[in-house]
Amino acid sequence: MAGPAASLRFTVRRKAAELVTPAGPTPRELKRLSDIDDQDGLRFHIPVIQFYRRDASMGGSDPAAVVRDAVARALVHYYPFAGRLRELEGRKLAVDCTGEGVLFIEADADVRLEHFGDALQPPFPGLEELIFDVPGSSEVLGTPLLLFQVTRLACGGFILAVRLMHTMADAQGLVQFLSAVAELARGAAAPSVRPVWDRELLEARNPPRPGFAHREYDEVPDTKGTIVPLDDMAHRSFFFGAREVAAIRSHLAPGLRKRATTFEVLTGSLWKCRTVALAPDADEVMRMICIVNARGGKQGGASAIPAGYYGNAFAFPVAVSASGDLCANPLSYAVKLVKEAKSEVDVEYMRSVADLMVQRGRPHFTVVRAYLASDVTKAGFGDLDFGWGRPVYGGPAKGGVGAIPGVASFLIPFKNGKGEDGIVIPMCLPGPAMDKFVEEMGKLLRPAVDVPDMFPAMIKSAL
Incomplete structure (x- = not known):
């Protein structure tokens, strides 16, 4: 449950932000987003950050120049990213492919990676300072859809921060684009994955006919002040390696212990x-909202989401329970509810969400008495190599969403720090609640007394 070097202070010297435009001609057209893309809960910019060590094999190559050039070439293939969002009738978002470009900032910091x-x-x-919010750049409409900042470090390493307008892509879509940038930075002539727009696949039907309850979009009044101001929050990160996951799993009923995924165990x-x-x-x-990716889902053929699709292809299925039941029941109760909520998502569920969006004016998912978990362990941020090898850290820049x-x-x-692979989960709670959370999580991290003989085997299979 360690934190970063919170007391670290350093100075970042930034050059003026510039627009990087596609390196070649691109079509001028208006492309509608899907009815999954433009829901209210995705109308924000989301930051990711990558830390890279110095690599002697790169000689004197300037990471800012390498990344800037590769971004320009990648935008020829992903030209909608170089455009600007417009709002059409019924709050429908479309990207005007103007070729105006993305924001790019070159910077230096008087700090070393270590x-x-x-x-x-x-x-x-x-x-x-590492992902500077250029004034006027964080609106939804009429602003750049991507912002890059490359900050060179005193040790020869660098930090790449990227901010994305979430309506344009999800984590997998962003990694697909950044992988194209990385391939071009390493000398490829073209990206190995062909980008697919096809946003009409996730358009609402006419007339819309939602086929699921979609309690993730329930309208719930915040009658008891459950949304807490950020100033009152404590921030902690929690590490779950094989030993920790096995300990939590030991508290589950035997059947669920074997069937539940690591995501379901941790989320519950x-x-x-x-x-x-x-x-x-x-x-x-209380609501537990799970981000579930619909790529590679149950349905094949023409209805499936194609390889190379870089739009938002996930849903927010929700587990629902009264607080008293959640607190009083064994852990298996929460994990089972999460498992059941996740199992609903397929392409038909996605179409039902699209229908609901059009029917109800593109609502935000419910945040009152709700908690949301997003698994980026398989998104691929840790594989992005721009020539300096894989990042020391790659992924979300902040613990929360939106x-x-x-x-x-x-x-x-x-x-x-011991070299153990696992999962880190940032958590944000009011101070006294954070202390209680640590206490409750500590109980689950002590293996259940009925599985001492199984515990070593459970550790081996936990992650």
Whole structure:
């Protein structure tokens, strides 16, 4: 449960932001986003950050110049990213492919990579300097859809921060684009994956006919002040390696112990411990929203989401429970509800969400008494190599999602200071609730007494 070098102070000298345009001609057209893309809960810019060591084989190559040139060439293939969003009738978003380009900032910092500590994880010190919010750049409409900042470090390493307008792509779509940039930076003539737009695949039907309950979009009044201002929050990150996951899994019923995925085990645990920590009234309805990717789903053929699709292809299925039931029942209760919610998502579920968006004016997912978890362990941020090798850390720059504090966490792949692979999960809670959360999670990290003989085998298979 370690944190970063929170007291670290350093100075970043930035050059003026510039626009990087596609390196060749691109079509001028208006491309509609899907009805999944333009929902209210995705209308924000999301930051990711990559830390790279110095690589002697790169000689005197300037990472800022290498990345800038590769971005320009990648934008020829992904030219919608160089455009600007417009809003059409019915709050429909479309990208005007103007070729105006993306924002790029070149910077230097008087700090070395090792000063950030052995275990890089959110929240990062000086983040506002490493991904500078250029004034006027963070609106939804009429602003650049991507912002890059390459910050050279005193040790010869560098930090690449990227901010994406989420309506344009999800984590997998962003990694697909950044992989194209990385391939071109390493000398490829063209990206190995052909980008696919095809946003009409996730358009609403006419007339819309949602086929699922979609309680993730319930309209719930915040009658008891459950959305807490960010200033009152404590930030901690929690590491779950094979031993920790096995310990939590040991608390599950035998059948679920074998069937539940690591995501389901961790998400159920976080939901239960967080609810106990916040201590809502027993009759308050709590929601656990799970990000579930619909790529490679149950349906094949023409209805499936094609390889190379870089739009948003995920849903927000939700597990629902009264607070009292969640707190009083064994962990298996929460994990089972999460598992059932996730199992609903396929292409038909996605079409149902698209229908609901059009029918109800593109609502935001429910944030009142809700908690959201997004698994980026398989997104591929840790594989992005621009010529300097794989990053020391690659992934979300912050612990939360969107502009609402404390309602979301990422599951991020991580190697701790002992060299153990695992998952790190940033958590944001009011101070006293954080203390209670740590206490509750500590109980689950002690293996259940009925599985001492199985525990070593469970550790081996945990991650």
